[in-house]
Amino acid sequence: MVRDVQPSVPTGTTILALKYQDGIVMGGDRRATEGSQIASERIEKVYAADAHSVIAIAGTVGPCLELVKLFQTELEHYEKLEGEELSCEGKANKLAQMVREQFPLVFQGLVVVPIFSGYDIRRRQGRIFQYDITGGRYEETDFYAVGSGGKDARNTMKEHYQRGLSETDAINLVLAALFNAAEEDSGTGGPDPVRGIYPTMKLVREEGIVDVGEGQLAPMCQALIDVKKDRGYAL
């Protein structure tokens, strides 16, 4: 039964977060797969959770999207009832509880693994949290990536990361990491200038969440491709 269900469930793929001088860049590819089939090439995996935090999702799409919606509602509800935002730590812990509640579904093949990035107003810094399927919550110091292409993305960041990156350098590194993940992993979609498909990306900063639009990402992706071409490196 489980084997019957699993391949027909769309799953999300490479998401990552990386610290830079003003906060955090969070990005994700756009592909969802059902077994060996591509379910969607334009799915969104990076969502603003509230005014100072972003959640990215990997795993089974249905429960992941439900988790995002409920998490957004929970944060807004708390903020309105109490008259102030939950602390960054509080949001990360709340998400851990919600992931833990999903745990029984793992045995039916429905996995939910988010990355959470928030700007901690009290500490005046961006913070990255990764989760495991049991609701374990782990804070990362510099960057993290998860999903079927997560390891490739992590390796790219490990190679090129340095502290205090500028916004442009950070976005470029995230794009390169997603690019490499897409090359190695069939579940991760690469940038597709022909059909106009680019990764989604958000910046988590003190002033709030900034969406890095397609207009900004398209030329950066093109530049990345051109560099590879110049090296005589087949795409």
Place this chain on the structure above:
Amino acid sequence: MMPYYVAPEQMMQDKAEYAKKGIAKGRSSIAMEYADGVLLIADNPNTSLYKISEVYDRIAFCGAGKYSEFESLRKAGIRHADLKGYMYSREDVSGRSLARAYSENLGGVFSQDIKPLEVELLVVEVGRVPTPNEMYRITFDGSIVADRGVAAIGGRADAIVRFFEEKERNTQASLAEAIALCREAFASANAQDVAVEALEVAVLERERSGRTFRRISNGALTGMDV
């Protein structure tokens, strides 16, 4: 068991008097339409205990009377709105539906419980162009009134409404003008000046997308020349 017979009319009258007396002790709040949306302003010297609250994207709440009672109604209202938005969609959350729910609740308590709630509520929704704004005033017995231009609740509400009746209605005032006018109304109703620091101010801004509620801090108020 009730030992004596009390005529229902008498009982209702006693309850109404009791509630009115409780509300009359408190300070007042005003909702006013201005050029860019709706202004909510409370004569509230306590800077941390709010009377005005965000409820949803385009909806705000204001309570007058007994704090503990309108606070639990405020929370119930936010729960009502968030639950509805989560179950259906954000577009389906309306001020009218919330006002009706409050009316039902207050009306039920007034007729069935021994003690009525000593509160008056305002539910305000800022319209999207060209939809007009909506302002609902709900009283302790569940009566609901839809106001235009200006709505007032609390102990000096009548005096405030009289103050505005004498003025020309202007829904196109700037924010600073609207705040200054409301401050004047409080001063006239209280028969003494109200300090800027004693005002709690928030707005629902029509042109914003998503959550339109914004608090205006005392610091920002002093800079506005109101």
